[in-house]
Amino acid sequence: MTQHAPKATRETVDILVVGGGIAGMIAAAAFGASGFKTLMIDPVPPVTVGDDVGSDLRSTAFLRPARDLFEKIGIWDRLAPHATPLEGLRIVDTVPSDDGPLLRSERQFEGRETADEPFGWNFLNWHMRRALVDILPSIALAETRYGVGFKSMLTRTGSAIVTLSDGTQVEAKLVVAADGRNSAVREAAGIGVSTTRYGQKSLAFTAFHSLPHGNVSTEIYRDGGPFTMVPLADIDGRPASAIVWMNKGPKAIDLLNMDIDAFNAEMTDRSAELYGNMELASQRGVFPIITQVADQLSGQRLALIAEAAHVLPPIGAQGLNTSLNDLAALLELCEANTHDIGNAAMLDTYARTRHRDITARAKAVDLFNRVVRAEDGLLQSVRLLGLKAVHDIKPVRMGVMRAGLGPL
Numbered sequence: 001m002t003q004h005a006p007k008a009t010r011e012t013v014d015i016l017v018v019g020g021g022i023a024g025m026i027a028a029a030a031f032g033a034s035g036f037k038t039l040m041i042d043p044v045p046p047v048t049v050g051d052d053v054g055s056d057l058r059s060t061a062f063l064r065p066a067r068d069l070f071e072k073i074g075i076w077d078r079l080a081p082h083a084t085p086l087e088g089l090r091i092v093d094t095v096p097s098d099d100g101p102l103l104r105s106e107r108q109f110e111g112r113e114t115a116d117e118p119f120g121w122n123f124l125n126w127h128m129r130r131a132l133v134d135i136l137p138s139i140a141l142a143e144t145r146y147g148v149g150f151k152s153m154l155t156r157t158g159s160a161i162v163t164l165s166d167g168t169q170v171e172a173k174l175v176v177a178a179d180g181r182n183s184a185v186r187e188a189a190g191i192g193v194s195t196t197r198y199g200q201k202s203l204a205f206t207a208f209h210s211l212p213h214g215n216v217s218t219e220i221y222r223d224g225g226p227f228t229m230v231p232l233a234d235i236d237g238r239p240a241s242a243i244v245w246m247n248k249g250p251k252a253i254d255l256l257n258m259d260i261d262a263f264n265a266e267m268t269d270r271s272a273e274l275y276g277n278m279e280l281a282s283q284r285g286v287f288p289i290i291t292q293v294a295d296q297l298s299g300q301r302l303a304l305i306a307e308a309a310h311v312l313p314p315i316g317a318q319g320l321n322t323s324l325n326d327l328a329a330l331l332e333l334c335e336a337n338t339h340d341i342g343n344a345a346m347l348d349t350y351a352r353t354r355h356r357d358i359t360a361r362a363k364a365v366d367l368f369n370r371v372v373r374a375e376d377g378l379l380q381s382v383r384l385l386g387l388k389a390v391h392d393i394k395p396v397r398m399g400v401m402r403a404g405l406g407p408l
């Protein structure tokens with residue numbers, strides 16, 4: 001008798017989300033809650049404890065459009081208790097001097113100037129993952145599967161057939177690539193990227209400070225890049241913030257390896273002591289800073305979202321917020337195309353509209369990053385004038401805040 005190789009199992013779903021980072025998890029929740037049978041896959045289960053190895057020590061300041069999406073999906077009530085509201089944004093421009101950082105100027109933007117609510121809500125990333133892991137099982141049409149990844153993909157007019165790392169085949173009307181900046185799905189689809197490297201790295205960690213933050217997020221500019229303090233709830237009764245500290249690469253590595261007392265002293269100095277003494281309250285994570293935009297945001301039966309589509313420097317809370325704008329646009333198009341989600345016209349519309357917005361944001365953040373990290377005296381003057389103009393000219397200030405850009 002002839003022996004046949006066992007046939008690969010094939011499952012059928014409406015949407016396959018590849019990648020279970022924060023964007024992928026929110027995508028699975030969104031599509032499942034909107035009535036699409038959704039499978040999300042990731043080889044690595046999420047780390048949901050701050051002190052565990054591999055924990056994501058960054059925080060995300062979700063802006064109002066992101067909150068609107070959470071409300072639409074019906075998960076905001078369960079997320080809100082974990083958030084710290086951001087009522088204001090304080091921008092401080094400093095230059096180094098022999099007596100420590102010299103404050104050249106400062107401005108504060110108030111969230112309630114544009115609406116009767118905070119301008120954003122801050123979550124520690126590992127905490128957000130934990131909340132999403134709790135929420136996802138309650139969404140019947142959203143299945144999450146860890147320990148398996150994307151291996152290869154064959155697309156045709158009506159569907160995509162994806163082979164997973166365990167040999168399973170999944171047939172989906174739409175594949176959503178949320179598998180991060182080195183996206184295997186993007187590569188399999190032959191989509192290239194444009195990448196700008198700055199030679200900068202960012203440290204991300206949690207710190208205590210002796211003075212309260214008053215729910216105001218603070219960005220302190222100096223050459224090398226911004227030092228950003230995003231408010232968290234008090235920890236053990238002490239004021240705390242999530243810190244993003246951008247520097248040239250070698251300096252960032254020095255800071256990463258510095259002993260804690262020396263690190264605390266540098267951090268206190270770099271913060272211009274605006275919130276008193278600073279003290280490290282977590283491990284330190286380090287991230288390379290790049291701008292990267294995919295050449296195309298869609299392929300046959302495929303949409304790229306989040307860092308598979310774009311990576312931005314951590315300025316003005318643009319990264320994940322832009323990702324959720326991708327998701328909101330894609331969700332709306334799926335809801336308008338329930339007869340055939342993932343059809344070519346729908347994906348063309350997605351790619352065209354999102355590419356325009358992403359490119360504009362990437363250009364703005366890139367330009368801003370070049371100006372704020374400048375050592376050159378002329379560019380430092382531009383930074384100061386720009387800050388004053390954005391804040392002091394009311395229509396500009398309101399426009400920038402309404403655009404969800406923060407003051408950048």
Ligand SMILES: Cc1cc2nc3c(=O)[nH]c(=O)nc-3n(C[C@H](O)[C@H](O)[C@H](O)COP(=O)(O)OP(=O)(O)OC[C@H]3O[C@@H](n4cnc5c(N)ncnc54)[C@H](O)[C@@H]3O)c2cc1C
Nearest residue numbers: 019021022023060061149150179180306307314319320321
């Ligand atoms: C220091 C710093 C601070 C930041 N602060 C903010 C902020 O305040 N606000 C904001 O909006 N953004 C912020 N960002 C950006 C934000 O953190 C990122 O956009 C976001 O974390 C990326 O999420 P993601 O889900 O796209 O990618 P990732 O988190 O990289 O997730 C990709 C997932 O895909 C999985 N994967 C990989 N390969 C495969 C495969 N073959 N098959 C299946 N799955 C696969 C991975 O295991 C991973 O889980 C910040 C970034 C930095 C560096």
